[in-house]
Amino acid sequence: MSTIKDVAKLAGVAPSTVSRVIADSPKISKRTKERVKEIMDELGYYPNVHARNLVNKETNVIGVIMPSASYAPFQNPFFPEVLRGITAQANKDKYGLYLSTGQTEEGIMEEVKEMVYSRRVDGIILLYSTTSDPIIPFLLREKFPFVVIGRPPEDYADVVSYVNNDNVKAAKMLTEYVLLLKHERIGFIGGRKDAYVTLDHKHGYEQALKTAGIDINPMYFVYHDEVFEGGEQAVIELMAQATPPTALVVADDLMALGVLRMLTSMGYRVPEDISVVSFNNVLMSELSAPPLTTMDIFIYELGFQAATLVREQIASPPLDAQARIVGHKLVRRSSTSRRITKESTL
Structure with missing residues (x-):
């Protein structure tokens, strides 16, 4: 196994110079760095990063x-x-x-x-x-x-x-889009009730409804910690209402897949009978049936x-x-x- 001394000998430099090259010291010229790295590659030498980190009191x-x-x-x-x-x-x-x-x-x-x-x-x-x-x-x-x-x-x-x-703004925009499609009975399916992203989504949703002059119906709020299964359960709870929603704002795309599957099994057509929107824009949102309208959060x-x-x-x-x-x-x-x-x- 090659050592730092072997590298230094073949490169014609001191072992301390090899150490500085490994640390990418600005005091070492580009030409010297290139020469030392070539020798390291030839010898198959890999610096002991763990030992160096212990000296620097860093783990990297x-x-x-x-x-x-x-x-x-x-x-x-x-x-x-x-x-x-x-x-x-x-x-x-x-x-x-x-x-x-x-x-x-x-x-x-x-x-x-x-x-x-x-x-x-x-x-x-x-x-x-x-x-x-x-x-x-x-x-x-x-x-x-x-x-x-x-x-x-x-x-x-x-x-x-x-x-x-800006999850408040994102949820407000998503809800406003649904409102522009003439939906007024809009359900909200959130994730963890103690998660700030859920609280911010709810806030943006409520802002949009208030601006549109629509009363907020507490019966249209459902929260579930489980993601996919939670979406399925939320649909049962919401669609059992005497006046069920005509659109749903869902916490994320995976939960929305559960929503879509349960709606289909209950005989609802999306989007003819009910519209569904969600957050995240992961790959599955484009491949779902139908493909999901969603908020890309990058x-x-x-x-x-x-x-x-x-x-x-x-x-x-x-x-x-x-x-x-x-x-x-x-x-x-x-x-x-x-x-x-x-x-x-x-």
């Missing part, structure tokens, strides 16, 4: 905290897509990722503590944000670099760095920006909290249509 690893297994994160295409964005930035900066494996919220909290106290990672990306999650106050107390994908709690809004969409970009921001937090502590807002775009497909009324057929 970022922790990624997923929701607990009870919320089946890998069943929802949102999480693989946001991880794709994080991974793209990780590959660019040549650092590793450590994914949490906690099965419960208590287990995740213990895993985060172990990451921080053992310095297993240099920083953390939290892939969700809820009203009562203990991780954010813990990381703040420990002054540990971290970034949230989503909106942090109001009490910490000025001290937590995060990447998010999930990949959320992950990429979060990974960039946490690296900045690590490189320059203490760094003031930053907020980065990723845009959104309405993608119109075949799950929506203008509501047919007696007046419109005259």
